[in-house]
């Protein structure tokens with residue numbers, strides 16, 4: 263069975279969410295925070311000391327989006343958009359943007375912001391500019407970022423959007439992105455991944 267090393271609301275939730283969307287069976291090893299120093303034996307599994315980390319037989323992966331793609335492909339989920347599908351490059355762009363660009367600004371705010379008002383201001387400004395990319399895409403009324411369905415691009419960007427309150431950045435979410443945020447939070451798979459009761463109605 264797929265084993266996920268996870269910790270609280272970290273990026274490991276993106277992976278649990280992917281497993282729930284794909285209908286994958288998985289087990290969670292919940293780690294103390296930070297996983298590198300409070301659980302030193304974990305460094306033998308992942309020298310970077312980061313979560314999520316996944317083991318499935320001989321396969322070991324430590325990047326959340328790589329794990330989401332692995333789980334999706336293994337379970338035949340339509341969350342993957344193939345290079346031969348229409349809109350593939352839009353999908354590729356958003357799937358990379360969510361982790362590499364949007365999440366980065368949120369992580370600066372959470373990790374370094376408390377030590378320096380200047381860094382926090384810079385991180386907030388960066389997050390505000392970066393979320394404008396998502397707002398522009400969603401302002402045509404689309405439900406999901408690309409391909410007319412929920413894809414790995416939504417898992418990538420959506421994890422960062424739904425994490426914004428935990429980073430103290432939710433006041434920066436623009437209107438269409440707020441509607442998208444609500445839509446994602448209502449998904450049964452999201453709610454299971456976060457241990458939340460099913461959405462009302």
Ligand SMILES: N[C@@H](CCC(=O)N[C@@H](CS)C(=O)NCC(=O)O)C(=O)O
Pocket residue numbers: 272273274296297298311312313314324325326327361
């Ligand atoms: N790009 C990686 C980032 C992994 C990462 O930095 N995870 C954070 C939690 S969200 C972590 O484990 N930080 C602990 C540390 O840096 O010591 C991914 O998407 O999985």
